[in-house]
Amino acid sequence: MATREDLHSGALDLVRPDLELRWACLLWPVLQDGTEARRALAGLRLSNATASGAAAVIDAARDLVEANNDEQSTARQLLHRNRHALGSASELLNAYKQPPSASLLSAIDQILVVEGDKEFQVPLDGHEVAELVGGEGPLVGEMLDRLMEHRVQYGPMSKEEALAMIQEWRNTS
Numbered sequence: 001m002a003t004r005e006d007l008h009s010g011a012l013d014l015v016r017p018d019l020e021l022r023w024a025c026l027l028w029p030v031l032q033d034g035t036e037a038r039r040a041l042a043g044l045r046l047s048n049a050t051a052s053g054a055a056a057v058i059d060a061a062r063d064l065v066e067a068n069n070d071e072q073s074t075a076r077q078l079l080h081r082n083r084h085a086l087g088s089a090s091e092l093l094n095a096y097k098q099p100p101s102a103s104l105l106s107a108i109d110q111i112l113v114v115e116g117d118k119e120f121q122v123p124l125d126g127h128e129v130a131e132l133v134g135g136e137g138p139l140v141g142e143m144l145d146r147l148m149e150h151r152v153q154y155g156p157m158s159k160e161e162a163l164a165m166i167q168e169w170r171n172t173s
Contacts, residue, residue, distance in 0.1 A: 014095035020053030021088045027058060028092055034059035056082070060089035070103035075111045076152045078104075080120050115156060122147040123159040124166075132166050143169065 015025050023041060031037045034055035041051035060082035067074055078086065086108065090100055122144065129143045130136050143166055150165065151157060157165075 011092075011095035015088075015091050018088065019050055021057055021091065023050065023054035024057035024061070024088065025092050025095060027054065028061065028096060032058060032062050034062075053085075056085040057088045057092060060085035061092050064089055064093060064100040064104070065098060067101065067104050070101060070107045072107055072111060072155070073153050075104065075107035076120070076155070079108060079111060080148075080152045083119065120148065120151050122151055123157060123162045129166065132163070133170060 011028075012022060012025050015021050023046070024037070027037050027040065031040060037058045038051045038055040041054055042048070046054075060078075063078055063082055064086070067078060082089065090105065093100055124132075124144075124147065126140055126144060129140045129147075133139050133143060146169065147157075147162055147165065
């Protein structure tokens with residue numbers, strides 16, 4: 001029977017030689033929180049970039065483990081929060097024999113094919129939203145956040161749809 005140490009050392013051999021991924025792989029059995037991992041790595045005097053990268057892999061791996069369905073909205077949320085670290089996170093989980101759900105990975109791949117692999121964006125910028133709401137400030141940020149939440153939940157929207165949504169929100173507020 002393999003011990004925890006055997007699994008741990010074996011896992012490190014199963015990931016590619018990427019510094020951030022390797023640190024994430026070393027920390028995964030004891031720290032499954034990116035903030036704590038970042039703090040631990042900073043304490044070891046690693047660069048901020050390396051500590052942040054390893055923390056992002058750990059957070060993405062935790063999100064993949066905790067995802068409880070394979071719906072497109074879940075796949076979009078994972079992509080929105082962890083786009084750059086999902087591949088490394090999947091590699092880490094496979095090394096520890098905790099592979100992510102195949103149907104979830106398929107849903108993520110489908111989103112990438114249909115919607116593209118660029119960061120999610122909304123069709124309006126802050127200036128356009130400010131004009132619509134009649135000013136600047138927290139309301140503009142709130143409206144942009146609402147548009148992004150809708151984008152992540154339901155997929156891409158046209159500029160006309162975004163304009164109509166803001167007008168509707170203004171009318172109901």
